[in-house]
Amino acid sequence: MPVTINRPTTDEYPDYYQNYMKLLPEGDLLFMLEKQASDLRYMLKDISNEQAEEAYAEGKWSIKELLQHLIDSDRIFGYRALCFSRGEEASLPGWDEAKYIHNSFANIRSLESLLDEYELTRRSNMAMFHSFTHEMINNYGVANGRKMKLRGLLHVIAAHELHHLNILKTRYLQKP
Structure with missing residues (x-):
């Protein structure tokens, strides 16, 4: 049975x-993390592949790239959660999100494949979190050279996602 994961201190x-x-509301953290996956698919349900390749401004990521960033983040944060939960003492590396997106070629993928990968990654992490x-x-x-508690990391995952949503x-x- 999963434990209650109280909000972390600063x-x-x-x-x-x-x-x-x-940005993170009070409430059941694991429920929020699970709900984010369905919220994301719902938000993007009427977006075409072509629309998903557009950025809102010059030099900004496309929707597909933003989605790839969420996938990469979930994987990296999930790995950190695994390591912290198992008592890993080695310092885990940081990552260059811009380089990861540049090398992902997210815009040549279908929006559907990115959403599927995102949901699978989140479901896998949720099984571990539970x-x-x-x-x-x-x-x-x-x-990334910073000490943090696993409880803090799990809340950061949800808060980071909420920021991007x-x-x-x-x-x-936003409709004009």
């Missing part, structure tokens, strides 16, 4: 996630 995650964390014990949730780890709503999907 010393349980890096300061640079503070603005994301302010297995965490109270002891695991309170483990610390180091990623808000960008999708306000900058890509």
Whole structure:
């Protein structure tokens, strides 16, 4: 049975996630993470492949690239969660999100394939998150040179996603 994952204190995650964390509502974290996947597919249900290859401004990611970023983030944060839960003591590397997107070639993929991959990645991570014990949730780890608690990391995953869902709503999907 999954444990309740209480909201972290500000010393349980890096300061640079503070603005994301302010977006996160109170409530059941695991439910929020599960709901984000269905919310994303619903948000993009009327978007064509061509529309998904457009950016809202010069130099910004397309919808497909933003979706690829969410996939990459879920994988990387999921790996960090696995490592923290298992007591890994080695410092985990950071990553260059712009380089990852550049090398992903997300715009040559179909929107449907990206959504499918996103949902599979999130479902896989959710299975792992539901297995965490109270002891695991309170483990610390180091990623990108910053110490954080697993509980903080799990909330960062949801908050980071919410940040990007808000960008999708306000900058890509807003009707003129």
